[in-house]
Amino acid sequence: MAKVLTFREENYSAWYNELVVKADLAENSAVRGCMVIKPYGYAIWEKMQRVLDDMFKETGHQNAYFPLLIPKSFLSREADHVEGFAKECAVVTHYRLKNADDGRGVVVDPEAKLEEELIIRPTSETIIWNTYKNWIQSYRDLPVLCNQWANVMRWEMRTRLFLRTAEFLWQEGHTAHATKEEAEYETKQMIDIYAKFAEEWMAMPVIQGVKSESERFAGALDTYSIEALMQDGKALQSGTSHFLGQNFAKAFDVKFTNKEGKEDYVWATSWGVSTRLMGALIMAHSDDHGLVLPPKLAPIQVVIVPIFRNNEQLSAISEKINPILDELKTKGISVKFDDSDTKKPGWKFAEYELKGIPIRLAMGGRDLENGTIEVARRDTLTKETVPFDGLVDYIENLLEEIQSAIFRNAKKYRDDHITEVDDYEEFKELLETKGGFLSAHWDGTVETEQKIKEETKATIRCIPLDNKQEEGKCILTGKPSKQRVLFAKAY
Amino acid sequence: MAKVLTFREENYSAWYNELVVKADLAENSAVRGCMVIKPYGYAIWEKMQRVLDDMFKETGHQNAYFPLLIPKSFLSREADHVEGFAKECAVVTHYRLKNADDGRGVVVDPEAKLEEELIIRPTSETIIWNTYKNWIQSYRDLPVLCNQWANVMRWEMRTRLFLRTAEFLWQEGHTAHATKEEAEYETKQMIDIYAKFAEEWMAMPVIQGVKSESERFAGALDTYSIEALMQDGKALQSGTSHFLGQNFAKAFDVKFTNKEGKEDYVWATSWGVSTRLMGALIMAHSDDHGLVLPPKLAPIQVVIVPIFRNNEQLSAISEKINPILDELKTKGISVKFDDSDTKKPGWKFAEYELKGIPIRLAMGGRDLENGTIEVARRDTLTKETVPFDGLVDYIENLLEEIQSAIFRNAKKYRDDHITEVDDYEEFKELLETKGGFLSAHWDGTVETEQKIKEETKATIRCIPLDNKQEEGKCILTGKPSKQRVLFAKAY
Ligand SMILES: [Zn+2]
Ligand SMILES: [Zn+2]
Numbered sequence: 001m002a003k004v005l006t007f008r009e010e011n012y013s014a015w016y017n018e019l020v021v022k023a024d025l026a027e028n029s030a031v032r033g034c035m036v037i038k039p040y041g042y043a044i045w046e047k048m049q050r051v052l053d054d055m056f057k058e059t060g061h062q063n064a065y066f067p068l069l070i071p072k073s074f075l076s077r078e079a080d081h082v083e084g085f086a087k088e089c090a091v092v093t094h095y096r097l098k099n100a101d102d103g104r105g106v107v108v109d110p111e112a113k114l115e116e117e118l119i120i121r122p123t124s125e126t127i128i129w130n131t132y133k134n135w136i137q138s139y140r141d142l143p144v145l146c147n148q149w150a151n152v153m154r155w156e157m158r159t160r161l162f163l164r165t166a167e168f169l170w171q172e173g174h175t176a177h178a179t180k181e182e183a184e185y186e187t188k189q190m191i192d193i194y195a196k197f198a199e200e201w202m203a204m205p206v207i208q209g210v211k212s213e214s215e216r217f218a219g220a221l222d223t224y225s226i227e228a229l230m231q232d233g234k235a236l237q238s239g240t241s242h243f244l245g246q247n248f249a250k251a252f253d254v255k256f257t258n259k260e261g262k263e264d265y266v267w268a269t270s271w272g273v274s275t276r277l278m279g280a281l282i283m284a285h286s287d288d289h290g291l292v293l294p295p296k297l298a299p300i301q302v303v304i305v306p307i308f309r310n311n312e313q314l315s316a317i318s319e320k321i322n323p324i325l326d327e328l329k330t331k332g333i334s335v336k337f338d339d340s341d342t343k344k345p346g347w348k349f350a351e352y353e354l355k356g357i358p359i360r361l362a363m364g365g366r367d368l369e370n371g372t373i374e375v376a377r378r379d380t381l382t383k384e385t386v387p388f389d390g391l392v393d394y395i396e397n398l399l400e401e402i403q404s405a406i407f408r409n410a411k412k413y414r415d416d417h418i419t420e421v422d423d424y425e426e427f428k429e430l431l432e433t434k435g436g437f438l439s440a441h442w443d444g445t446v447e448t449e450q451k452i453k454e455e456t457k458a459t460i461r462c463i464p465l466d467n468k469q470e471e472g473k474c475i476l477t478g479k480p481s482k483q484r485v486l487f488a489k490a491y
Numbered sequence: 492m493a494k495v496l497t498f499r500e501e502n503y504s505a506w507y508n509e510l511v512v513k514a515d516l517a518e519n520s521a522v523r524g525c526m527v528i529k530p531y532g533y534a535i536w537e538k539m540q541r542v543l544d545d546m547f548k549e550t551g552h553q554n555a556y557f558p559l560l561i562p563k564s565f566l567s568r569e570a571d572h573v574e575g576f577a578k579e580c581a582v583v584t585h586y587r588l589k590n591a592d593d594g595r596g597v598v599v600d601p602e603a604k605l606e607e608e609l610i611i612r613p614t615s616e617t618i619i620w621n622t623y624k625n626w627i628q629s630y631r632d633l634p635v636l637c638n639q640w641a642n643v644m645r646w647e648m649r650t651r652l653f654l655r656t657a658e659f660l661w662q663e664g665h666t667a668h669a670t671k672e673e674a675e676y677e678t679k680q681m682i683d684i685y686a687k688f689a690e691e692w693m694a695m696p697v698i699q700g701v702k703s704e705s706e707r708f709a710g711a712l713d714t715y716s717i718e719a720l721m722q723d724g725k726a727l728q729s730g731t732s733h734f735l736g737q738n739f740a741k742a743f744d745v746k747f748t749n750k751e752g753k754e755d756y757v758w759a760t761s762w763g764v765s766t767r768l769m770g771a772l773i774m775a776h777s778d779d780h781g782l783v784l785p786p787k788l789a790p791i792q793v794v795i796v797p798i799f800r801n802n803e804q805l806s807a808i809s810e811k812i813n814p815i816l817d818e819l820k821t822k823g824i825s826v827k828f829d830d831s832d833t834k835k836p837g838w839k840f841a842e843y844e845l846k847g848i849p850i851r852l853a854m855g856g857r858d859l860e861n862g863t864i865e866v867a868r869r870d871t872l873t874k875e876t877v878p879f880d881g882l883v884d885y886i887e888n889l890l891e892e893i894q895s896a897i898f899r900n901a902k903k904y905r906d907d908h909i910t911e912v913d914d915y916e917e918f919k920e921l922l923e924t925k926g927g928f929l930s931a932h933w934d935g936t937v938e939t940e941q942k943i944k945e946e947t948k949a950t951i952r953c954i955p956l957d958n959k960q961e962e963g964k965c966i967l968t969g970k971p972s973k974q975r976v977l978f979a980k981a982y
Contacts, residue, residue: 027622027625029557029558029618029622030558030562030565030618030621030622031558031560031561031562031609031618034558034559034560035558036555036556036557036558036622037555037556038555039553039554039555039637042553042554042555042556043553043554046554062530062533062534063530063533063534063537064527064528064529064530064533065527065528065533065660066520066527067520067521067522067525067526067527067658068525068559068611068642068644068658069522069525069581069658070522071521071522072588072596072597072599073596074521075588075597076596076597082596082597086588086597087587087588087589088586088587089586089587089588090560090583090585090586090609091583091584091585091586091587091588091599092581092582092583092584092611093582093583093584093585093599094581094582094584095579095580095581095582095646096578096579096580096582096646097563097566097577097578097580097582097610098578105563105564105567105573106563106566106567106573106577108563108582108584108608117599118522118581119588120559120583120611127520127521127522130521131518131520131521131527134518140833146530150642151559151641151642153559155586155587167558167559167560169556342631
């Protein structure tokens with residue numbers, strides 16, 4: 001096959017950028033840092049959305065929609081939040097354009113200046129808690145379990161398709177509870193849902209853990225995350241769930257009367273995943289030939305390519321294939337029969353390989369005679385000729401096998417790349433050679449974390465849930481430590 | 492029942508505003524003109540989205556996502572478009588805030604001024620056609636059939652929940668074609684889909700027609716719309732589909748090589764419906780008691796209220812009801828069993844009436860003895876005691892009957908309010924008394940249309956498709972006319 005992508009070994013970053021564009025997933029737009037999500041990429045995102053949305057609803061959440069714009073002053077209400085989010089955001093200052101005096105185009109109308117500037121939401125805690133104030137008076141109004149699917153904007157200086165863009169799509173859950181325990185339970189429940197989604201649907205193993213103080217969400221008391229490992233040995237934070245305590249309730253004065261008739265501030269959580277998951281999905285499984293998609297999230301799971309010299313042969317093949325198409329569709333398997341005659345089979349094979357269709361079937365004249373069909377697996381790039389009889393069951397099983405195999409591979413790679421280290425020189429060397437997660441002792445201080453980051457670019461990805469407690473010495477300072485934490489370079 | 496809403500007869504506008512808020516559909520936010528769509532309102536919108544999205548996909552469209560922000564200069568590229576959309580829009584001028592010098596809050600950082608201002612999309616033709624330029628080279632790349640679900644913003648001075656808000660949610664389809672005929676077919680196909688959705692799902696009769704020149708979308712050669720009639724006699728434009736000719740292709744230089752090897756500009760359409768449909772749905776059917784929802788779009792189709800004095804009685808009722816719940820769910824009917832003991836049955840009845848649940852069942856001790864259950868229809872407010880046996884079939888049929896009845900009622904009202912008028916004085920009087928659509932002759936000039944609008948506030952809603960051709964005289968000028976057009980006051 002002709003080389004269509006830079007090899008991962010040569011330049012992982014170039015490979016990724018080329019793959020995203022050539023597989024028709026997304027592209028850069030005329031607006032700096034803002035992407036266009038192309039139909040094929042969006043179809044994958046829609047599948048993710050549908051599954052996540054169902055999981056949210058099964059756990060009692062409802063969708064709602066809150067304003068895109070946030071009054072500037074709202075950001076300042078929660079002290080940590082403003083530090084985290086006010087700095088790089090899009091600011092709306094005017095509400096009208098007018099024809100330019102020289103007749104060339106339009107200019108901002110200086111008379112249409114807003115009294116207070118509005119910010120395009122970088123996240124919606126502030127506007128939502130300002131709204132919840134009116135929804136919550138008594139314990140009977142609690143819990144409030146809302147989720148929102150929306151676009152948000154953070155003015156990033158260096159952007160990369162899906163991984164870091166100025167505008168991105170996400171869901172943000174915002175819940176309000178009567179007790180601390182309930183809010184803490186919700187925070188953990190949601191990170192658990194994200195982990196389940198990542199592993200069972202994206203076939204991407206993740207580590208659940210809690211963030212160190214300096215990596216926490218701005219305004220949170222605790223941030224939980226799921227961390228995945230990409231093929232270049234770098235970690236990617238794929239979802240977060242925040243226990244916000246009473247911080248936002250206090251900032252927006254949201255109190256309720258509890259069962260005992262006493263007033264208290266409401267407890268909060270927020271949690272989100274974004275189109276960044278697309279980047280994670282792409283990097284977790286794909287290879288030098290292109291995208292590799294887990295069958296459960298592939299918009300097209302099976303493609304069938306007839307190989308024919310004339311219309312007669314195509315008719316004979318179609319006659320055999322048509323009932324298979326119906327059977328597959330009945331089983332909920334999405335299938336495409338590509339009988340177009342404007343492209344050659346070889347072109348089609350390369351195209352579907354690049355786009356990561358999990359199973360490709362090819363049927364030609366000899367198959368017709370022999371009652372066989374050729375089956376190609378995208379994940380292993382292996383081919384096999386199988387009997388046509390029993391094909392539907394064969395495909396159904398194979399899709400499951402591919403889903404499992406992709407997960408097993410990613411898990412093996414991930415597990416092979418968690419290394420316990422006790423020596424700082426080895427730590428630095430491993431980061432540059434093997435990469436992956438380095439499990440090391442840390443003295444628990446922000447200063448040490450900061451110094452390690454400066455010297456190695458590695459950050460503490462998380463303190464895994466149910467972490468083993470063991471005596472040790474901090475890898476940098478030698479001070480006593482009670483547990484290992486996971487370091488890695490990260491996206 | 493206690494009066495919870497202003498009566499429609501007293502003040503239709505107040506009735507609407509109160510209903511939207513009290514039925515938990517939406518509310519105003521801290522940002523002028525931007526609404527919060529509450530979970531119950533959003534659940535209805537989600538149902539609408541799902542149905543429309545399926546209809547779009549069945550006709551070959553795919554979803555994609557384009558940037559929220561549009562470079563200011565893009566608006567000026569298409570001459571009519573800039574006139575229509577540049578004037579009232581949110582303008583992003585800066586990308587950073589900083590701490591205020593006095594330490595109080597944050598201020599816009601003057602150093603972070605954008606070279607070119609960005610507009611929050613009021614509609615996306617410009618950014619999308621700028622993108623299509625790179626997607627389209629040959630006739631083989633056509634058609635491009637994209638749809639986007641997104642938020643948009645138009646800085647309206649007078650806003651009303653759902654009907655006219657600064658930010659609203661919508662879908663916008665943008666298609667590119669090789670021929671004029673294909674684009675015209677697409678334009679009509681989509682207005683047809685909107686009409687089908689309005690009538691079969693929203694139970695709202697609509698008139699399909701073409702807009703007069705002055706009511707056309709800015710940049711379109713033809714605008715088709717569906718027009719519905721609200722209970723106050725005012726029309727509501729509920730969806731539009733635009734034939735854009737080659738205007739945007741020329742503005743963004745989108746050419747393709749046709750089958751004959753010749754270059755030509757691409758043909759375009761765009762079409763959209765928005766959360767305005769929520770306003771239409773509410774106003775089309777609801778009454779002084781609250782919301783009336785067509786069963787096909789009701790988030791909860793059936794509610795069951797047990798009437799009990801003690802836990803023993805509740806258990807006996809639950810035992811009867813539980814298998815019914817399962818059976819209804821199996822049939823895809825959404826049902827809620829409200830056995831909470833913190834609210835009285837009377838409170839529940841009023842609440843579910845206000846929220847427009849199509850069918851309410853109530854079961855008490857006497858029903859248990861008699862093997863009956865009370866069925867209340869929201870649309871007619873009638874009650875009936877029916878045998879418990881065969882209840883599921885009864886409900887299934889009743890939901891269909893309610894869907895039809897709501898449509899029949901709305902259609903009868905609409906048909907009764909299309910009046911042929913040939914005299915301008917009568918025209919003015921009818922507008923003030925009966926309202927509705929006035930079918931009248933018009934000389935076809937913008938001047939006449941404008942004058943009628945100034946004098947009566949009525950606009951030409953549309954020239955119905957397949958309009959009867961007949962000789963007549965313009966209602967204002969007496970000049971010759973070949974067909975009647977539909978006038979109405981409109982939202
Ligand atoms: Zn390795
Ligand atoms: Zn009337």
